[in-house]
Amino acid sequence: MTAPRIIRPDVRSVIEQPLTVGESPVWDDETGTLWFVDILAPALVRLSASGKIDRFDMPAAIGALGLCRDQRIVVALQTGVHLFDPVSGDFEFVSDPVGRDINCRLNDGKVGPDGHFWIGSISESKPQIDEAALYRVGADGSTRTVATKLTSSNGLAWSPDGRRMYHSDSRQCFLQAFDFDPDTGDLGDGRRLRSFTEDEGRPDGATTDRDGFYWSAGVSAGRLNRISPEGDIVEIYILPVAAPTMPCFGGPNLRTLYVTSLSTDRTGRFEAGKVIAFDVDAEGLPPFRFGANHPSGMAAADHPSGDGGLMKDNGEER
Template sequence: MSDFELVWDSRCGVAESPVWDAPNRRLLFADINGRRINALSVDSGDRTSWDFPEVVGSFGLCRSGRLVVAQRHHIVVFDPVSTELRRLTDAVDEPPTNRLNDGKVGPDGAFWVGSMDENSPRQKIGALYRVTPDGRITKEADGIAVSNGLAWSADGRTMYHSDSTAAIVQAWDFDPVSGGRSRHRILATLANEDGRPDGAATDMDGNYWSCGPSAGVINCFSPEGKLLRKWPFPVPGPTMPCFAGDRLYVTSLREGKSAEVLAAHPTLGGLFRAAAPAVGAPVGLFADQ
């Protein structure tokens, strides 16, 4: 029997970016190409969805109660109560075949978001950006095929990031006040049986939990990069874990799966949960007030 249960049979093409909104006791996640953010009340089971004009690559919570959201080539701020949508940034200088992908709010109160190449095979033409509440965008890194796996240690002093195509997880020392980075290192290089690193989360013990969709597993790495656990997922294609109190929620991928795989796993693209294996690190808030 799997450790995981299906909690929302959403059948998203690419379900991603689960975020724990603790004050409202709800789990939010993106349907990237469905141009939607879904919200699940974990106590009542009530469901809400908001549609957007473009793909939703990722998003984060704001201090104001709004959401900071990555569209295809720019960032918006969205109010879930009034449904007001406000453009925050100009378009990033990206090739037309790129789009913004994985993003999270860091301990510095900025929204960090990377881009990915949608060509096949993917080229290293993506980048990683830091976005501040006044709409300034700074390019922090480039030469990335699929920017993914953003997460920070519980003390805010280590930043993690992966390039899915290159199958590497990297880390930096991080200044939680300025957002400055130093001492870059490769934390882990994943073998085929580990899966290519996708979305990730960290726990209070300092461990980094990374989905390996191509292998159908969630990998747990120590702060030094040692593989501590390889946790089988009930369907192929887990995309990102999210700690939410005493539960771990995980989104999944449906897009690109064969008819045979979909017949065997009809709930692909859904939201799953299990008992949390650890206590999650704090969720960052965009410093818009």
């Protein structure tokens, strides 16, 4: 196997005020806006094309966000999945996949090609245990548990054709891939693509590019790993942040990578907790939107709309 290419990108910061736990960057290709969260602040943040920053305080810890077909944002809070209207400030409850009986909170999540909000949880036990899970939430509030025995669900992303779903566990340090039906959200066979060492970077948030490569934030190693569909690390981007948490593609041509990070006192790097950006020789994919059956990331002709049908596994529907 060829050794990975080492790249030190020309990085710039896009915010001045560091975040405590920055996560879940999402580029809105319709407005040229970057959204992201500060989990424990807790806050939802919007960076407009003009550089204006709007901060929306949340009532509970926020793990992830997704775009909707209207101006609202789907958010994963400690209290469940809600729709948030940044104009009125109103919240609409959708679902609480975790409930209060399990010592977990919602963590990494994304809207998938099927228009559902896919959201995983993270164990908050000390030490962490495999009590977390991965859920699929519909716009009608229907919720299905699709994976269990996780510790820190993370790394959700889809292949360009929407027929493969990636998922990682940041504590168990593995990356897996599932066959995926982009019309219905049905999961097929899953397989483990690779495991990671601490030096390679525990797999945190992720995204995919138009060529089918998977970009994983190595939160323990200060780097971003570009991984082939076969599971090989082909490029390593050395970053000025000690703990990158999640990348997303953005910019006019979807050739800019935005990366969130968490604050840490392990190094003197001033960028810790910043959202950084750099240009790459790869093109990302437009985001999916909650409730849309053939979202902007795929051609409707290639993936005709379905009815969001039920999954064919033995998951729990609520």
